[in-house]
Amino acid sequence: MPTLDAFVERISGYLSAPQVNLVRRAFYYAEQAHDGQRRRSGEPYVTHPLAVAHILADMHMDHQSLMAAMLHDVIEDTGIAKEALSAQFGETVAELVDGVSKLTQMQFETKAEAQAENFQKMALAMARDIRVILVKLADRLHNMRTLGVMPPVKRRRIAKETLEIYAPIANRLGMHQMRIEFEDLGFQAMHPMRADRIQRAVRRARGNRKEILSKLEESLRAALERDGLEGEVHGREKHLYSIYKKMRGKRRAFHEIMDVYAFRIVVDKVDTCYRVLGSVHGVFKPIPGRFKDYIAIPKANGYQSLHTTLFGLHGVPVEIQIRTREMEELANQGIAAHWLYKSAEGENLKQGHARARQWVKGLLELQKNADSSLEFIENVKIDLFPDEVYIFTPKGRIMELPKGSTAVDFAFAVHTDVGNSCIACRIDKRLAPLSEPLQSGQTVEIITAPGARPNPAWLNFVITGKARTHIRHALKQQRRSESISLGERLLNKALSAFNLKLEQIADDVLHTVLSEYRLAGRDDLLEEIGLGNRMAYVVARRLLAQDHEPAHNPDSPLAIRGTEGLIISYAKCCTPIPGDPIIGHLSAGKGMVIHLDSCRNITDIRHNPEKCFPLTWAKDVSGEFNVELRVELEHQRGLIAVLATGITATDANIEKIGMDERDGRVSVVHLIISVRDRLHLSRVIKKLRALKGVMHIQRIRN
Known part of the structure; x- marks a missing residue:
């Protein structure tokens, strides 16, 4: 375990003396707060915050992040309030600690709901300060390193959450080293036997590969020397989880994956990257279609590199990555490199930070439109896909989208209003279906129409969380307005039996009924009626407080126009069409389902006024x-x-x-x-x- 002295020595190399003293003070405060608390392994609890701070120190994070790391469990585990931390260490540090703290006071029905709510809280804190997620990732990394002492069920749950959320977030922020460690530790905790077998197979294969690796490395070094180019050539090891994912996803045998040899060439500047590419293509022939230029078009997380695959000795495939030292640092540390270089080492690091902020901004948008924290976290998981396609707008702007995205995903990525009013698309100037998956390099033009609305069928093929959330949100809004409209017609129909209209009901009477039903306003009551959750006739009697007798029969049919939208559906069992005698079945939460009057499926309930409603077709009915x-x-x-x-x-x-x-x-x-x-x-x-x-x-x- 790291000691405080070793830690102080580590941070003294890049922080000023007053900053080091502040971090030291945060450690002593945490030590006192956690006094008497022990980890499951038996060590004093304060060893955990110190280890988390050490992980952040390796990334050269600033003193406030290190203080937050020291104090990150204080609010959650010791009962010390955020205000006390704020008074001691300042508002910024208190906000960082609060952002990482779980919602311990609230009761949740399920573990999944608790996790989702906590993640949602952290996402909001990230929007204020991106360092929140870095402290959380370091906390999770140390927990994963010490996971062995946990009971198997808890171990698997934490590992699953790490593989599904925290490893992809580390990847999204460009933190390659942390992602690899998350994935390997998570894999070992989830599937210990599989990890052990692959580990042993890798050790065996490594011995057989040594000779070929050294020959390939010599050939690459010789090529660089011959062309007067300086660069470091490193062999790249595939990590356990990536081998396992490829074996499962691509259904390949272990030896097929290990037959690919990988190297990284690190050079001084961008110009040299392209010269080295030409040099290695002169030694071994490139495999067509396997070259990718992530320097010209960086990945969504800011990652930059040239990728090429060559036919090596005896036809063995050789994967090569060529990048500069800054790109190497950014690839490994990602957004944390922003603090390492203080954003002064060129535009790349600023870009990486801006991309991370853009991603967090997208999270906030998802959170705002999601119905629940579980829907939010489902959409976040969708958006953490690592593979991207690069699509051009008609004006030549590049948009990054997850692999498998469609024109609808593209439309919402351009702007929410474009997505909402999208009716068709042109891919490379040809009309194409909206559901067609997009390929890198295509130019997509979206055709919109004023007044167009999202189609519920889009949810079957969209990929991005943004598109999914906005479609659901628009459909909810559309459904609400249609429910209110239908509810108003149904309530006016019921009130017409008493020769009254809704407008004639006194406001105080309406407010009394709304408070009885625990509803906020008139529209909420009408929506409840339109959705079939409340019966119009019962509400009408309640509004009249039982002292009016019907002036005529309230069962005169309601006219259906065919343009009511989502809130009225036509039964698939009997497929009614205009001209058929019909009856409406009010289904709670779904609105009105229209059946044939003679349909067998509603025989039992057709005379129940709470479930069925007499209908007729309007003279001006339209639709197909x-x-x-x-x-x-x-x-x-x-x-x-x-x-x-x-x-x-x-x-x-x-x-x-x-x-x-x-x-x-x-x-x-x-x-x-x-x-x-x-x-x-x-x-x-x-x-x-x-x-x-x-x-x-x-x-x-x-």
């Missing part, structure tokens, strides 16, 4: 409605084409088509077609009956 047909016809060549031609001739659309052969002579075709109303359907059926070979047509209702 699905209906299912069963067509029996003689088996003949091209019968699907014959049917399709007949249906399109009547201006109807085929949504789905399926066929099964009843015997060698007769085929049965199931069609789902969209029509405007019963009159339109009768024209379709009449047209189909006139086709040669059609024997029988039936509309399927249940």
Whole structure:
């Protein structure tokens, strides 16, 4: 374990004497606060904060971060208030400590909810000061290093959380070394036997690889010397978790992964990187399609390097990374290099810090629109994908997106309003489906329309958390406004039985009912009615306080226009269309589902006024409605084409088509077609009956 003297000696190399004294004072304060507390391993508790501060000192973090590391468990574990820390060490340090502290006072139903809420709190603190996450990562790293003393169940839970959240965050912030240690420690805790077997296999393979490695290294050094280029050549070892991920993800055997040899060449400046690339391509032939220039287009976390794969000796693949010393430091330390170089060593480090801030800003946006902390953390996990594609806007701006992103993800990345009003896209100047996955280098143009709204089907293919959150948010807003509109119609319908309208109800009466129902306002009450959570007739009687008798029968049907949107749906069991006799089933939380009056699925509840509502079609009903047909016809060549031609001739659309052969002579075709109303359907059926070979047509209702 590190001692205080060794730690002070370590930080004295880059901090001033007064700053070192402040850090020392924070240590003594923590030691006193944690007095009598011990870790599970039996050591005094203060050894943990000291070890966390040591990890940050290795990154040359500033004195306030080191003080926060010393004090990071004080609020959570010792009952000392944030205000006391603020008085002793200043507002900044107190805010950092509070950002890392868990929400211990609140009660959560599940462990997952508690973790999600704590992460959400930390994300908000990160937005104020990015150092919060660095202190948290160092805290988690020391906990992972000392995980062996924990019971197996807790060990696996902490390891899973580390692999799912903290390792990807370290990667997102460009902290390569920390990510690798997180992944290997997490892998060993989650799957000890698998880690042990791969570790032994790596040791065995290392002996067999020595000769080839040294020959390859000699060839690369010789190439650099021949061309008068200076650079350090290092062999790169694959770490355990990356081997395991490749074996699982790409379904490859261990020897296939270990047959690839990897080197890193570190040079003095960017110009030399490209010269070295030419030099190594002169020694071994490059494998086509395996060159990536992350110097010209850095990764989302600021990582920069040239990557190429060559055919080495005896056709062995050789992976080469070429980068400058600053890029090497930034790749290993990531955002922490900002403090190491005090942001003075060129634009790259400032860029890395700006990208991290941009990412945190994105987290805040996700948090604002998410319904719950669990939805927020699910979206954060989605956004921590390591692989990116690089897409161009029509004006030549580069956008970074996770691998597998679609035009809808791109639209939301450009701007929320562009995503919300998106209706189509052009990829490399050709019209393409919105669901098509994008490839690096493509130019994407989004076509928008005023008044357009996000489509619920987009949730099936979008990749980014931003797109998913905004689509859900827009659909919730749309659903709310539609629920309020339907609720108002239903309540006015119920009040019309008493010759009244909602506008005629006194404000004090409305407020009394709202407080009874524990609702904030009129719109909330109407939304509850529209969603089917409260019955319009019951609310109407409550508003009139039982002292009005109905002037006429309240069961006169409500007219359906077909434009109500998400809050009204049409039952798939009986597929009603305009002209059919219909009835509405109010389903709690879902709104109104429209069935045929004769539908078997609502036989038991159709006379229950709390569940069902009489409906009729409005004169100006609009939209397209699905209906299912069963067509029996003689088996003949091209019968699907014959049917399709007949249906399109009547201006109807085929949504789905399926066929099964009843015997060698007769085929049965199931069609789902969209029509405007019963009159339109009768024209379709009449047209189909006139086709040669059609024997029988039936509309399927249940």
